[in-house]
């Protein structure tokens with residue numbers, strides 16, 4: 001199994017090209033199920049989750065062409081298996097995103113329940129509740145969601161909480177429903193907006209994406225389109241934290257500052273000098289970071305997917321930082337691993353208090369989820385001595401060639417078997 005070996009202390013300098021967003025690419029690949037025509041996608045990141053989605057679609061009979069690793073052509077004109085099996089869903093929760101499109105286009109879908117994961121129980125009851133409101137007949141049998149509907153009907157859906165993939169699944173179901181659907185308490189994440197842009201290019205009628213009320217006028221059919229996947233704001237934020245923690249100067253290219261306001265504000269509060277243009281962000285850090293307090297919340301507030309990286313920043317900061325995680329009930333798995341590197345972190349329920357220390361020391365560490373692993377990589381970059389990050393298949397789910405991107409800006413990092 002691959003690991004990363006990092007020798008801490010090398011200053012970082014240069015530019016990093018940001019990849020397409022995992023959390024936009026996954027629902028958009030599933031949107032290919034909504035038409036028999038070809039959906040052409042560019043800026044698709046080369047990630048394990050993208051490969052899993054490709055396999056999932058291919059198992060259903062969808063043709064997926066990838067001449068260039070970042071360009072996909074999806075043609076769902078011969079779908080014969082309306083099922084997403086446990087074997088694939090268990091490796092990637094986002095597989096549940098085939099439920100809405102399959103049901104809307106084919107009137108039937110069988111999708112394995114994803115179950116819990118390292119960061120929380122993560123039920124999909126809101127996806128099911130919304131589809132039921134649109135007239136679907138849904139049963140849970142043998143660990144599978146079995147859904148049927150001759151044709152979904154527009155409905156007014158109010159979700160109990162803000163759910164990103166829930167909003168996306170319901171939006172994809174509603175585009176082919178009869179009549180008008182309104183999703184209230186909708187997620188406002190930029191990835192929802194990107195999916196809406198792709199669906200609109202395919203002929204869908206969607207209003208209000210990016211606000212908490214999305215209105216969808218169902219149409220009879222969608223057609224092929226070309227869509228460029230938006231840049232990954234979490235990958236961008238992760239490398240910015242790496243620059244801040246190592247007191248370096250880095251420039252992110254192919255990204256957008258306007259969807260990172262809460263993260264950039266916290267980096268400035270920590271003492272970073274940030275400049276940004278239309279598609280770039282630069283961060284220059286000249287001193288030890290100051291500790292920051294963070295509360296994770298749905299967009300546009302601070303993202304839970306950047307929480308672990310900021311806990312790492314607080315670990316070597318001047319002062320004490322309090323982090324409150326309000327989205328997932330078990331997302332502090334990085335804390336004990338960071339503590340093994342010398343961090344002083346106390347967790348209790350949804351709160352983590354980190355008292356900054358001057359230095360971390362390299363150690364062998366492992367993480368049970370994607371962003372926790374990213375925080376350990378950043379810790380390795382600044383720790384004294386060598387760090388081995390184990391179980392990097394988590395990182396490969398969501399970071400494209402992280403070791404290549406970091407070594408190109410001066411990090412001493414290599415993949416070892």
Ligand SMILES: CC(=O)N[C@H]1[C@@H](OP(=O)(O)OP(=O)(O)OC[C@H]2O[C@@H](n3ccc(=O)[nH]c3=O)[C@H](O)[C@@H]2O)O[C@H](CO)[C@@H](O)[C@@H]1O
Pocket residue numbers: 023026093094120121122123124125126127128161162163164165166191304305327328329
């Ligand atoms: C592929 C993808 O886009 N993943 C992102 C998405 O995950 P995902 O869409 O799975 O996360 P949600 O926004 O749905 O989850 C938010 C909260 O709502 C709860 N919930 C959600 C749905 C539901 O039916 N019932 C329910 O109780 C969840 O357990 C969680 O506590 O948004 C999360 C929150 O920004 C991010 O961390 C993930 O990176």
Ligand SMILES: C=C(OP(=O)(O)O)C(=O)O
Pocket residue numbers: 023093094305370371398
């Ligand atoms: C939690 C994440 O992803 P997923 O929802 O795919 O598990 C993430 O991207 O940090």
